Amino acid sequence: MRRTIPERARRPDVKLVILGDMNVGKTSLLHRYMDKKFNNTISTVGGAFYLKQWGPYNISIWDTAGREQFHGLGSMYCRGATAVILTYDVTNRQSLAELEERFLSLTDTANHDCIYAVVGNKADLTDPLADRENYEGVCPVHKPNYACQLIPSGSPTLFSPGAEREVQKEDAVALYQRILRYKAVDEHLSPPAERMCFETSAKTGANVDTLFETLFDMVLPSILRKRSESKASSTIDLEDYGPVTSKQIKGGCC
Numbered sequence: 001m002r003r004t005i006p007e008r009a010r011r012p013d014v015k016l017v018i019l020g021d022m023n024v025g026k027t028s029l030l031h032r033y034m035d036k037k038f039n040n041t042i043s044t045v046g047g048a049f050y051l052k053q054w055g056p057y058n059i060s061i062w063d064t065a066g067r068e069q070f071h072g073l074g075s076m077y078c079r080g081a082t083a084v085i086l087t088y089d090v091t092n093r094q095s096l097a098e099l100e101e102r103f104l105s106l107t108d109t110a111n112h113d114c115i116y117a118v119v120g121n122k123a124d125l126t127d128p129l130a131d132r133e134n135y136e137g138v139c140p141v142h143k144p145n146y147a148c149q150l151i152p153s154g155s156p157t158l159f160s161p162g163a164e165r166e167v168q169k170e171d172a173v174a175l176y177q178r179i180l181r182y183k184a185v186d187e188h189l190s191p192p193a194e195r196m197c198f199e200t201s202a203k204t205g206a207n208v209d210t211l212f213e214t215l216f217d218m219v220l221p222s223i224l225r226k227r228s229e230s231k232a233s234s235t236i237d238l239e240d241y242g243p244v245t246s247k248q249i250k251g252g253c254c
């Protein structure tokens with residue numbers, strides 16, 4: 001006799017977690033991806049959960065709070081995670097350091113084959129061509145209303161970024177390589193650092209879809225493996241087990 005336990009509708013197949021210091025833009029990245037908007041945010045309390053349908057699969061995405069007072073919850077959110085996005089702010093060097101000092105150990109509860117992405121957000125602040133919304137004039141070196149921030153100094157061909165970049169892409173790549181060492185993962189068997197380090201802007205949307213969708217594609221093998229394992233384990237052959245004895249019900253050591 002075979003009994004198959006029915007699957008619950010919209011049950012997440014895998015879990016993706018976004019970690020990083022407060023104010024780096026974790027919630028904004030998720031809003032940008034899920035709602036295609038850059039909304040005003042308030043600092044996250046605890047965590048928040050989103051469900052994304054990706055083809056026939058359901059991916060749960062957990063937004064976490066970067067504030068120190070919620071730090072203890074981080075490893076709980078990471079439990080069983082298939083992908084973790086470690087987020088920093090490209091204009092804040094300390095936010096990159098915090099990933100290693102404070103957040104990396106929280107991922108000890110993630111799956112052993114968890115995928116890691118290192119994401120530098122707020123790239124628009126360092127890119128003079130990115131801040132389209134804030135520029136209201138006409139740039140003499142570009143088309144009207146092109147995204148430029150001119151220095152109002154009588155030098156009309158100069159334009160400047162909104163903030164100074166404090167983290168270079170190579171710093172993120174170096175962190176990714178240290179993460180692989182911390183996880184004792186063979187670098188040659190892992191996705192290359194160049195593929196797993198992103199710079200994004202939740203404000204303009206730059207690279208945001210690419211980030212999430214690259215990860216979704218990368219977790220597909222885990223989903224397929226998990227589905228086939230759960231199919232095998234949800235099919236119980238009662239005849240294989242025979243009648244249940246009182247000893248089996250009670251368990252115990254003697």
Ligand SMILES: Nc1nc2c(ncn2[C@@H]2O[C@H](COP(=O)(O)OP(=O)(O)OP(=O)(O)O)[C@@H](O)[C@H]2O)c(=O)[nH]1
Pocket residue numbers: 020021022023024025026027028029039040041042043044045064065066067121122123124125200201202203204
């Ligand atoms: N310029 C710019 N500002 C951003 C970007 N992403 C987020 N912000 C701003 O940064 C601030 C913090 O954004 P949140 O998304 O709330 O940051 P968080 O990482 O979720 O912060 P916690 O929930 O406290 O951990 C807000 O004022 C956002 O508007 C971005 O890509 N560019």
Ligand SMILES: [Mg+2]
Pocket residue numbers: 026027028041042043044063064065066
């Ligand atoms: Mg938040």
